[in-house]
Amino acid sequence: xxxxxxxxxxxxxxxxxxxxxxxxxxxxxxxxxxxxxxxxxxxxxxxxxxxxxxxxxxxxxxxxxxxxxxxxxxxxxxxxxxxxxxxxxxxxxxxxxxxxxxxxxxxxxxxxxxxxxxxxxxxxxxxxxxxxxxxxxxxxxxxxxxxxxxxxxxxxxxxxxxxxxxxxxxxxxxxxxxxxxxxxxxxxxxxxxxxxxxx
Amino acid sequence: xxxxxxxxxxxxxxxxxxxxxxxxxxxxxxxxxxxxxxxxxxxxxxxxxxxxxxxxxxxxxxxxxxxxxxxxxxxxxxxxxxxxxxxxxxxxxxxxxxxxxxxxxxxxxxxxxxxxxxxxxxxxxxxxxxxxxxxxxxxxxxxxxxxxxxxxxxxxxxxxxxxxxxxxxxxxxxxxxxxxxxxxxxxxxxxxxxxxxxx
Ligand SMILES: [Zn+2]
Ligand SMILES: [Zn+2]
Numbered sequence: 257x258x259x260x261x262x263x264x265x266x267x268x269x270x271x272x273x274x275x276x277x278x279x280x281x282x283x284x285x286x287x288x289x290x291x292x293x294x295x296x297x298x299x300x301x302x303x304x305x306x307x308x309x310x311x312x313x314x315x316x317x318x319x320x321x322x323x324x325x326x327x328x329x330x331x332x333x334x335x336x337x338x339x340x341x342x343x344x345x346x347x348x349x350x351x352x353x354x355x356x357x358x359x360x361x362x363x364x365x366x367x368x369x370x371x372x373x374x375x376x377x378x379x380x381x382x383x384x385x386x387x388x389x390x391x392x393x394x395x396x397x398x399x400x401x402x403x404x405x406x407x408x409x410x411x412x413x414x415x416x417x418x419x420x421x422x423x424x425x426x427x428x429x430x431x432x433x434x435x436x437x438x439x440x441x442x443x444x445x446x447x448x449x450x451x452x453x454x455x
Numbered sequence: 456x457x458x459x460x461x462x463x464x465x466x467x468x469x470x471x472x473x474x475x476x477x478x479x480x481x482x483x484x485x486x487x488x489x490x491x492x493x494x495x496x497x498x499x500x501x502x503x504x505x506x507x508x509x510x511x512x513x514x515x516x517x518x519x520x521x522x523x524x525x526x527x528x529x530x531x532x533x534x535x536x537x538x539x540x541x542x543x544x545x546x547x548x549x550x551x552x553x554x555x556x557x558x559x560x561x562x563x564x565x566x567x568x569x570x571x572x573x574x575x576x577x578x579x580x581x582x583x584x585x586x587x588x589x590x591x592x593x594x595x596x597x598x599x600x601x602x603x604x605x606x607x608x609x610x611x612x613x614x615x616x617x618x619x620x621x622x623x624x625x626x627x628x629x630x631x632x633x634x635x636x637x638x639x640x641x642x643x644x645x646x647x648x649x650x651x652x653x654x
Binding site: 257258260261262263265266268269270272273274275280282283284285286287288289290292293295296297298299300301302303304305306307308309310319320321322325326344345348351352 | 456457459460461462464465467468469471472473474479481482483484485486487488489491492494495496497498499500501502503504505506507508509518519520521524525543544547550551
């Protein structure tokens with residue numbers, strides 16, 4: 257099938273989205289071209305604005321279009337409580353679950369020596385630096401309940417325990433070996449409320 | 456969940472794609488922002504080019520960025536054979552099935568008096584006009600095998616039969632009541648090869 261150049265380019269562009277194969281891309285292209293060009297133009301503008309204008313928060317390392325993200329600059333949140341997560345998707349999942357009003361720090365994944373991901377690569381020194389001069393009394397180590405996530409929590413706990421900071425993990429209820437991002441909000445809210453203190 | 460404006464706009468823009476709900480849109484936005492900004496920029500460029508630069512072929516009414524589409528301007532195709540379809544998706548489906556080397560005409564759907572879709576609305580006068588001065592000897596009425604599609608084929612057959620043009624329908628093999636667009640290529644190629652002549 258030889259599509260004309262702009263239609264070909266559109267189908268190829270849509271295949272750059274995760275989970276979109278050739279048939280789905282064709283269906284999307286047809287929908288936009290035949291039924292909703294306004295939606296196509298809006299998406300183009302939104303993509304440009306986001307790809308060029310969204311960076312990372314200097315404090316918590318979450319996606320942000322300001323130096324300091326909305327969660328870090330919100331004066332209504334509890335500075336004494338810091339939740340450490342291993343991805344941006346997890347921040348969104350916890351926020352959407354509700355029930356947490358502290359601050360966040362986003363690691364770049366979890367420790368995985370096989371993949372060359374050590375403390376530096378995933379941002380643990382940046383986590384410690386971000387805590388300096390702040391009155392954090394509890395750190396919730398909300399990494400995934402996987403081998404790597406547990407190892408990451410354990411490693412950070414070893415660094416923070418000498419500072420007398422209360423350390424906690426999310427309560428179980430989260431399926432073992434599962435990914436935080438895909439847990440339903442209710443379970444996640446429950447796990448947050450029932451978080452266990454590390455001794 | 457209060458996303459920052461550009462991230463909110465991106466998620467909303469992605470929801471303009473068919474079949475993309477809130478969770479999928481978030482996952483797509485994260486993928487583009489965190490893993491592939493190049494793909495996001497390419498999609499933006501492709502959308503702009505396509506939404507503004509793709510119109511309709513003046514002869515066959517299929518999507519085209521030129522006055523005459525590639526299929527109409529290809530000198531290697533058989534001018535004596537005209538396949539009438541009820542959507543652009545059907546043109547792509549027939550082309551992808553292979554085995555057809557004639558020309559096309561794309562109706563805007565099928566006759567549906569209840570919905571106010573008469574011959575004028577779906578482009579039947581334009582079909583007749585496009586055939587003037589051309590040596591079409593056979594018209595394949597490849598509308599869907601639904602009540603409306605059959606009625607549309609029947610209506611067009613009534614107009615063309617007096618002109619001595621051979622009329623055909625796609626061979627069965629296509630599931631009754633089904634949509635052409637979703638039939639697999641093999642079945643579609645088979646149905647084309649075994650098309651039946653209307654008496
Ligand atoms: Zn922040
Ligand atoms: Zn054409």
